[in-house]
Amino acid sequence: MASEVAQLPAEETPAVAAAEKPEEPEKPAAQPADSTAAPAAAPAVEKASAEEGEADKKDEAGKQDKQQQQQDGEEPKKEEAAAAPVAAKSEAPPAQKFNVHKTNFEKDIIYLYQFSRTPLLPSLSPYCLKVETWLRLVGLKYENVDHKMRFRSKKGQLPFIELNGEEIADSAIIIKELSSKYEKNLDSGLTAEQRNVSYATIAMLENHLIWIIFYWRAKYPDNVLKGYKVNLQHALGLRLPNSILNFFFKITFGRKWFQGTKKLKAHGIGVHSAEEIEEFGKNDLKVLSEMLDCKPFFFGDEPTTLDVVAFAVLSQLHYLSKDIAYPLRDYMTEKCPNLIGHVSRMKDKCFPDWDEICTKLDLNAHIPKPEPETKEGKEGGEQEKSNEQEGPEGDKIEKELEKDKSNEKESTEENKEKEETK
Numbered sequence: 001m002a003s004e005v006a007q008l009p010a011e012e013t014p015a016v017a018a019a020e021k022p023e024e025p026e027k028p029a030a031q032p033a034d035s036t037a038a039p040a041a042a043p044a045v046e047k048a049s050a051e052e053g054e055a056d057k058k059d060e061a062g063k064q065d066k067q068q069q070q071q072d073g074e075e076p077k078k079e080e081a082a083a084a085p086v087a088a089k090s091e092a093p094p095a096q097k098f099n100v101h102k103t104n105f106e107k108d109i110i111y112l113y114q115f116s117r118t119p120l121l122p123s124l125s126p127y128c129l130k131v132e133t134w135l136r137l138v139g140l141k142y143e144n145v146d147h148k149m150r151f152r153s154k155k156g157q158l159p160f161i162e163l164n165g166e167e168i169a170d171s172a173i174i175i176k177e178l179s180s181k182y183e184k185n186l187d188s189g190l191t192a193e194q195r196n197v198s199y200a201t202i203a204m205l206e207n208h209l210i211w212i213i214f215y216w217r218a219k220y221p222d223n224v225l226k227g228y229k230v231n232l233q234h235a236l237g238l239r240l241p242n243s244i245l246n247f248f249f250k251i252t253f254g255r256k257w258f259q260g261t262k263k264l265k266a267h268g269i270g271v272h273s274a275e276e277i278e279e280f281g282k283n284d285l286k287v288l289s290e291m292l293d294c295k296p297f298f299f300g301d302e303p304t305t306l307d308v309v310a311f312a313v314l315s316q317l318h319y320l321s322k323d324i325a326y327p328l329r330d331y332m333t334e335k336c337p338n339l340i341g342h343v344s345r346m347k348d349k350c351f352p353d354w355d356e357i358c359t360k361l362d363l364n365a366h367i368p369k370p371e372p373e374t375k376e377g378k379e380g381g382e383q384e385k386s387n388e389q390e391g392p393e394g395d396k397i398e399k400e401l402e403k404d405k406s407n408e409k410e411s412t413e414e415n416k417e418k419e420e421t422k
Helices: 002-007 014-020 032-091 126-138 171-182 192-219 221-228 232-236 242-267 274-292 305-318 327-335 337-350 354-360 375-421
Strands: 110-113 142-144 160-163 166-169
Touching: 110 126, 126 142, 126 171, 126 192, 126 305, 126 337, 160 171, 166 171, 192 221, 192 242, 192 274, 192 305, 192 327, 221 242, 232 242, 274 327, 274 337, 305 327, 305 337, 327 337
Parallel strands: 110 142
Antiparallel strands: 110 160, 160 166
């Protein structure tokens, strides 16, 4: 049977051939092998073909299942791959860049950029001294940046501050922004009329009296260095001798004098004579003296913003060296003694470390410094360490001494015994 099935053509089965050729007569009975082989082989071929069909179906089903599993496995991977960057982004956000000079700043610390110290005055700029006085008066944490006068604000000014990666320039805007942020308004107790008087007086100080002082400084640059005892080597952070720096300062300041005169003329004060400008300054001082009268501060027992500005401007006159002649300073000393008292009260209230600032030229004398270790503590610690180290050695020495003593006793006893035997 197996040999008969093997002889059948592979292309078609007997059942299919019979269906395609119905008119052919049946083979005679004389050929029993062929007649028996065809009916017997047909079911086997049909079974084989059926098994092959089922196998093909199973193979196709298996392939489909594998493809489906691969697709099912790839979809979670895609989802995980898509979710991975999102998770990474959420976990590690990009660092924010700040366009400030102090990149390693601490949160809520005010970094103040101003002029360097002098031996007579914390700052030669009334605007810088104004901001620092206000910060001390309201009790905000700040730190002066020792930039050796190399930096200016985006507006080209000093002072300016940096707070939490943001720059704030102009003294009036600095005080306004910080007052709003930290609720430190020195004028909250004033009436509407007092606030108006304060505003007008501050405008007179900053837009008139300060320009009169600037006129004198621009005209006599040499007296500025001598009158405030400015150490340019320290102020600029240079190693050149002060004599050379002073020489170049006079030249550069002399060149800027022409620019300064243009600004003074544009302001209006520079078109007048020196005598007229001096008279303007005396009138401003007289008005301030009459406003203050016998009060400790302009509006009572507590200082306000007007007191801060007046102190910053009047200090530029009062603390000028007596070796330098300046009629406006002499007029304030002789005719306006209450203004001198006001400057002294503000100094004691806001700058208890004034002497330390001026002698050491320390920009951050207000920040507590770490206390150095005392010598006694170091010596005591060294003695304790030496005692600890010498303890075991001392014990060894004592034991050796005891051994020597015992050996000496034994030797003396032996000698005595020898002598007795003799």
